[in-house]
Amino acid sequence: xxxxxxxxxxxxxxxxxxxxxxxxxxxxxxxxxxxxxxxxxxxxxxxxxxxxxxxxxxxxxxxxxxxxxxxxxxxxxxxxxxxxxxxxxxxxxxxxxxxxxxxxxxxxxxxxxx
Amino acid sequence: xxxxxxxxxxxxxxxxxxxxxxxxxxxxxxxxxxxxxxxxxxxxxxxxxxxxxxxxxxxxxxxxxxxxxxxxxxxxxxxxxxxxxxxxxxxxxxxxxxxxxxxxxxxxxxxxxxx
Numbered sequence: 482x483x484x485x486x487x488x489x490x491x492x493x494x495x496x497x498x499x500x501x502x503x504x505x506x507x508x509x510x511x512x513x514x515x516x517x518x519x520x521x522x523x524x525x526x527x528x529x530x531x532x533x534x535x536x537x538x539x540x541x542x543x544x545x546x547x548x549x550x551x552x553x554x555x556x557x558x559x560x561x562x563x564x565x566x567x568x569x570x571x572x573x574x575x576x577x578x579x580x581x582x583x584x585x586x587x588x589x590x591x592x593x594x595x
Numbered sequence: 596x597x598x599x600x601x602x603x604x605x606x607x608x609x610x611x612x613x614x615x616x617x618x619x620x621x622x623x624x625x626x627x628x629x630x631x632x633x634x635x636x637x638x639x640x641x642x643x644x645x646x647x648x649x650x651x652x653x654x655x656x657x658x659x660x661x662x663x664x665x666x667x668x669x670x671x672x673x674x675x676x677x678x679x680x681x682x683x684x685x686x687x688x689x690x691x692x693x694x695x696x697x698x699x700x701x702x703x704x705x706x707x708x709x710x
Contacts, residue, residue, distance in 0.1 A: 513695055524599070524686055524701035525638075532696040571638065575695045581626065582640040582651065583699065 484509075485574045487586035495594045500544075500559040502589045504572030507553070513575040514555040515583065516546055520568045528570075531555065542566070567593045597621075599702035601687050607708045613675040616705045619668055620689030628688040628699060629662055629672050638686075644670065645693045677709045 488503040506514060513532050517525040529540025536548040546557045555572060572586040600619040608614055620627045629641040642652040647664045655662070659678070664670040674681055684706050688699040 517701075522703075524703045525688075526701070527698050530696070530698065581628070581643050581645075581690075581693065581695055582654070583638075584640075585638040587637050 484576050484584045485572050485586040487570075487572050487589050489589055490587065491590045491592065493592040493594060494562045496564055497561050500557070500562045500566065500591065502557040502570050502572075502591065504546075504555045504557065504586060505553055506555060506572075506574050511575060511577075512548060512550065514546075514548060515573040516540065516544070516555075516557050517571045517573060517585075518542075518568050519571065519588075525571065528557070562591075562593045564593050564595065567591055599687055599689055599700055601685075601702040601705050603705060604703065605706045605708075607710065608677055609710050610678055611676045612709075613673065614677045614681075614707060614709075616672040616674075616685050616687075616707070618670045618672070618687030618702060620670070620687070621691075621700055622668070624689035624691050624700070625667070626690045626693050626697070626699075627664060627670050628690075629670070630686040630688065630701075632684040632686060632704070633682075641672070641685075650693075674707075677707075679709045682707055682709050 485506045515530045516528040529538045531538045531548045539545045544559045569588045569590045573583040576584045602617045628643040632638045641654045642662045644664045662672045684704045686704045688701045690697040690699045
């Protein structure tokens with residue numbers, strides 16, 4: 482089973498609409514979860530992460546994600562999309578705390594329509 | 596802070612040639628990572644260093660790939676000989692501490708095309 486699965490390779494929303502990007506992780510991995518964003522021709526930038534503590538995590542640019550153990554999910558949301566949010570978003574996990582490697586999902590490209 | 600610096604940003608080479616990618620991590624960071632991004636395989640870790648020592652190179656595809664970190668401020672990823680299937684974007688990332696919770700800061704990447 483994949484360690485992390487992102488549902489929907491492309492998501493399109495209207496400016497001002499709710500953004501919901503889905504991420505499910507395998508229950509066999511420790512719940513250390515990250516969302517990164519990649520703008521065109523740029524490197525990845527951390528949006529937010531969950532490692533311990535409060536299950537609702539707030540990140541940069543108005544994004545937040547909720548860790549739901551019962552659903553093995555870590556969906557990314559933003560109440561109101563902005564044109565500048567158009568980018569590719571990656572959910573990532575630490576598969577093994579003995580290794581530092583991030584295992585990334587396949588990515589979701591967010592398009593924001595005016 | 597200048598962030599993670601990678602050079603070159605773009606590289607076009609012919610099959611069989613040697614390619615060297617360079618990375619300067621953020622000052623004070625003691626962990627450095629090399630990732631590769633392709634359409635087919637997505638983002639995958641190639642190797643990571645802690646305090647200049649390679650810790651995990653299980654992602655290095657084959658002997659054609661080698662990575663070094665001679666000091667805390669510089670790392671190279673070398674491909675010799677290069678092949679068309681090596682075409683990808685190669686990212687370098689660094690993090691302040693060698694713990695799994697720590698954020699990794701990515702460079703802008705090197706886009707490699709092997710003809």
